[in-house]
Amino acid sequence: MFPQEIAAKKIIPSLKGVIIHKMIDMGYSQHRIARLLEISQPQVHKYVTRSRIYYYEYLEALGFDVDYIDRVVDIALKLLSKGDKPRFVLVLTSLIDSLSIQLLCETKPYFKELCRQTGNTLKFNDPFIEEYRMFLEKLLVIRGLEKLVPEVGMNVVYAPTAPQDTTDIIGLPGRIVRKGDRAVAIGDPMYGASRHLARVLIMISKTRPEIRTASNIRYDEKILGLLSNKKLNIAYTGPHDSQADFWRSIEQVTVKKPDAIADRGGMGLEPVIYLFTESLDDMLSLIKYIAGKY
Numbered sequence: 001m002f003p004q005e006i007a008a009k010k011i012i013p014s015l016k017g018v019i020i021h022k023m024i025d026m027g028y029s030q031h032r033i034a035r036l037l038e039i040s041q042p043q044v045h046k047y048v049t050r051s052r053i054y055y056y057e058y059l060e061a062l063g064f065d066v067d068y069i070d071r072v073v074d075i076a077l078k079l080l081s082k083g084d085k086p087r088f089v090l091v092l093t094s095l096i097d098s099l100s101i102q103l104l105c106e107t108k109p110y111f112k113e114l115c116r117q118t119g120n121t122l123k124f125n126d127p128f129i130e131e132y133r134m135f136l137e138k139l140l141v142i143r144g145l146e147k148l149v150p151e152v153g154m155n156v157v158y159a160p161t162a163p164q165d166t167t168d169i170i171g172l173p174g175r176i177v178r179k180g181d182r183a184v185a186i187g188d189p190m191y192g193a194s195r196h197l198a199r200v201l202i203m204i205s206k207t208r209p210e211i212r213t214a215s216n217i218r219y220d221e222k223i224l225g226l227l228s229n230k231k232l233n234i235a236y237t238g239p240h241d242s243q244a245d246f247w248r249s250i251e252q253v254t255v256k257k258p259d260a261i262a263d264r265g266g267m268g269l270e271p272v273i274y275l276f277t278e279s280l281d282d283m284l285s286l287i288k289y290i291a292g293k294y
Contacts, residue, residue, distance in 0.1 A: 019073055132170050140182075144294060148223075224262055
């Protein structure tokens with residue numbers, strides 16, 4: 001059995017059910033849903049006659065994480081609501097591919113090695129996602145990277161074009177975390193995966209439109225000293241007594257056009273250092289410099 005057959009028979013029907021129910025909740029008429037999904041209105045009606053719970057339970061019975069599916073579908077529908085149908089299709093294609101491979105590997109033991117070797121080639125690739133993947137491969141082998149990972153986890157976000165909202169920005173849904181003496185990435189890169197760091201990048205890009213990449217690393221005075229040695233412009237924020245105060249502070253310091261923000265944390269916020277660069281290559285060089293000197 002091919003992954004495409006698994007998708008067509010076991011995944012896509014229930015996934016369509018979830019998508020259609022969510023579109024109904026968003027106020028779309030059945031006629032409009034049919035037009036956007038390029039199916040007939042009777043087909044839409046057929047999906048609606050079964051409850052959303054039915055589709056969730058079916059996907060859960062297959063061993064899938066329905067919370068993860070829900071989050072990716074929400075990202076895809078946000079893209080569709082903006083009129084970005086190509087990336088709507090792209091996000092869902094990536095989801096379907098990964099679910100198909102997961103099911104194939106779990107139900108066909110003799111495919112496990114094959115799935116590991118060719119899993120990525122089964123996906124419909126976005127050149128910017130691939131650029132991020134290549135960056136990530138280089139990042140994760142930097143000696144000492146794990147020392148820079150804060151307790152909350154590290155992420156790197158990348159806006160291929162000037163970002164308008166978080167769905168324009170690529171990141172990791174599960175962040176980079178410490179695992180023993182190394183750093184590992186959790187999840188596959190996708191648009192809209194990081195809301196907090198992506199929002200910081202959007203705010204910075206309003207005063208520094210050339211900035212396309214942001215990262216968060218642990219807060220340490222030694223690291224701040226290393227950044228100062230490179231003559232980088234560091235802005236300081238915090239400590240904060242609320243999330244609202246955090247965002248106000250970030251917005252206020254953007255006028256200083258910082259290369260880094262040293263945020264002292266506060267209520268429910270771990271102190272971290274935010275780094276900003278014009279490209280993924282520049283971010284790789286900066287993190288390699290910090291890890292090498294820290």
